[in-house]
Amino acid sequence: MATKRSIKEKISISAFFPCYNDAGTIASMVELATLTLKKIADNFEVIVVDDGSTDESRDILKELAGKNKYLKLVFHKKNLGYGGALISGFKSSSRDFVFYTDGDAQYDVAELPMLVEKVNSNVDVVQGYKIKRHDPWYRILIGDIYNFCVKLLFAIKIRDVDCDFRLIRRSVFGKVKLEHLSGVITVEMVKKIQDAGFRFVEVPVSHYNRSWGKSQFFNLQRIARVGSEIIDLWFELVFPKWQRTRFSKKMS
Numbered sequence: 001m002a003t004k005r006s007i008k009e010k011i012s013i014s015a016f017f018p019c020y021n022d023a024g025t026i027a028s029m030v031e032l033a034t035l036t037l038k039k040i041a042d043n044f045e046v047i048v049v050d051d052g053s054t055d056e057s058r059d060i061l062k063e064l065a066g067k068n069k070y071l072k073l074v075f076h077k078k079n080l081g082y083g084g085a086l087i088s089g090f091k092s093s094s095r096d097f098v099f100y101t102d103g104d105a106q107y108d109v110a111e112l113p114m115l116v117e118k119v120n121s122n123v124d125v126v127q128g129y130k131i132k133r134h135d136p137w138y139r140i141l142i143g144d145i146y147n148f149c150v151k152l153l154f155a156i157k158i159r160d161v162d163c164d165f166r167l168i169r170r171s172v173f174g175k176v177k178l179e180h181l182s183g184v185i186t187v188e189m190v191k192k193i194q195d196a197g198f199r200f201v202e203v204p205v206s207h208y209n210r211s212w213g214k215s216q217f218f219n220l221q222r223i224a225r226v227g228s229e230i231i232d233l234w235f236e237l238v239f240p241k242w243q244r245t246r247f248s249k250k251m252s
Contacts, residue, residue, distance in 0.1 A: 014093030018085030083185030128165030
């Protein structure tokens with residue numbers, strides 16, 4: 001078994017956070033990430049992708065960048081959506097592994113070492129899953145239904161598609177191209193990585209109540225739009241393979 005020191009010497013990590021109006025949490029996320037990464041990696045960077053925030057997030061980030069030499073900022077001129085922020089984050093990352101979680105502090109960056117401990121030559125993605133979701137009951141219910149449906153529709157094998165606490169080998173994105181700008185990118189990403197034959201390992205992680213701002217997802221209009229996008233994604237990623245399999249069976 002590798003020692004903590006040998007892991008620290010070998011692993012390099014880009015940690016990024018998509019940020020949209022997270023002025024109340026993003027500074028603490030950046031500082032905690034920097035402190036945590038100093039303990040587990042000699043070679044790292046911290047990236048924040050600000051997706052067109054209209055609050056004080058950008059001013060806070062600019063001030064932080066003047067003090068934190070590890071911090072790199074990516075500013076979108078307009079709001080592209082969660083998927084757009086993730087795509088920018090992955091493209092901006094330069095280290096061997098990419099870690100990301102949301103900028104709203106519902107996950108604890110200090111738990112990143114638990115993911116790093118699972119890294120070995122047979123693992124491409126270390127995927128978190130929520131031990132217990134701390135949200136209003138209706139969000140938990142909608143989240144459970146969403147998770148169940150997408151796992152069934154896309155034959156996804158991990159427990160928690162909706163857990164954005166992931167450590168991914170950057171070379172994965174040499175084969176996996178992400179395209180969707182909305183929140184369905186997480187389903188697209190997991191499905192494409194899984195279908196490309198990359199290997200997952202899962203780790204339980206903590207989840208906390210939102211302390212700042214509000215969710216961009218939980219309103220009826222947004223839910224209806226996501227439902228439509230999930231159907232479109234199914235026809236894009238699943239239907240062609242299902243059709244080919246069905247045709248092959250008829251021909252055999």
